Amino acid sequence: MADTGTDTDADTDIVTDADAAAVSRPREKVVVDGLGMRYESDRQTVQALADVNFAVGSGEFVCLVGPSGCGKTTLFRLIAGLETPTTGEVRLDSDPVTGPGTDRGMVFQEYGLFPWRTVEENVAFGLEEQGVDGATREARVDEMIELVGLAGFADAYPKELSGGMKQRVGIARALAVDPELLLMDEPFGSVDAQTRDMLHAELLDVWAETEKTVLFVTHNVEEAVTLADRVVVMAADPGRVREVVPIDLDRPRTRTTPAFAEDVERIRDLIGG
Ligand code: ADP
Numbered sequence: 425m426a427d428t429g430t431d432t433d434a435d436t437d438i439v440t441d442a443d444a445a446a447v448s449r450p451r452e453k454v455v456v457d458g459l460g461m462r463y464e465s466d467r468q469t470v471q472a473l474a475d476v477n478f479a480v481g482s483g484e485f486v487c488l489v490g491p492s493g494c495g496k497t498t499l500f501r502l503i504a505g506l507e508t509p510t511t512g513e514v515r516l517d518s519d520p521v522t523g524p525g526t527d528r529g530m531v532f533q534e535y536g537l538f539p540w541r542t543v544e545e546n547v548a549f550g551l552e553e554q555g556v557d558g559a560t561r562e563a564r565v566d567e568m569i570e571l572v573g574l575a576g577f578a579d580a581y582p583k584e585l586s587g588g589m590k591q592r593v594g595i596a597r598a599l600a601v602d603p604e605l606l607l608m609d610e611p612f613g614s615v616d617a618q619t620r621d622m623l624h625a626e627l628l629d630v631w632a633e634t635e636k637t638v639l640f641v642t643h644n645v646e647e648a649v650t651l652a653d654r655v656v657v658m659a660a661d662p663g664r665v666r667e668v669v670p671i672d673l674d675r676p677r678t679r680t681t682p683a684f685a686e687d688v689e690r691i692r693d694l695i696g697g
């Protein structure tokens with residue numbers, strides 16, 4: 425697994441080999457390079473993505489927004505290595521993605537929890553797959569459950585939890601294997617607005633604490649402006665990047681400020697136009 429957290433060491437006087445490697449390494453965590461994806465079936469051909477290019481910096485929080493069908497999920501599946509692009513490539517720390525890996529954690533809209541497993545058993549899943557020993561696993565699972573605010577619910581089953589709690593389990597499970605990159609595809613689309621606000625605050629805390637790189641898909645422009653350092657605005661037919669909008673608002677962000685409204689307006693115009 426690639427090293428994490430060495431960036432801060434670069435400021436110290438003594439430069440070790442590891443530090444030098446961290447400094448010379450490109451700041452980009454993810455590079456999407458000339459990415460195209462065409463689905464072909466007997467009945468039709470869909471150009472889901474055409475020449476998509478953008479990069480995500482290490483530790484950055486980037487949101488992808490765009491109309492339904494513009495290829496957001498397809499783009500995620502390509503970054504996750506679940507599908508192979510028709511053209512171009514995705515690079516993770518300069519290495520082309522050729523398949524799935526534990527360096528990328530996924531969180532889905534419909535939770536994707538195992539109903540027959542308790543909260544802690546769900547969170548432990550990836551660690552079991554990796555063959556992490558029982559004691560280490562238990563400690564890590566406890567830590568993750570604590571991190572997402574589910575202490576006391578370790579033995580509960582998914583059906584006993586609210587939507588917001590289920591999504592916290594999904595996040596804890598994705599983070600348990602310590603991925604460098606968190607891929608979230610409309611993760612809060614199924615929870616009510618009040619819960620969503622809470623989850624936003626919690627996710628931003630987790631992000632700040634863990635220094636993960638986050639790619640977050642949403643069709644909710646306010647959600648994107650609440651969360652993102654930059655927003656990649658996509659257009660459909662074929663799926664492509666329309667513009668990348670930096671969000672230069674202080675955190676925590678307040679939705680009632682004129683600056684917030686301006687960014688929301690700008691992105692809405694780009695989606696509509
Ligand atoms: P979004 O997530 O932005 O709504 P998707 O990536 O799901 O968009 O879909 C982009 C386009 O690709 C749509 O036209 C969709 O119908 C098509 N598509 C997605 N997955 C497949 C697939 N497995 N086979 C054929 N077409 C697909």
Ligand code: MG
Nearest residue numbers: 496497498609
């Ligand atoms: Mg989608």
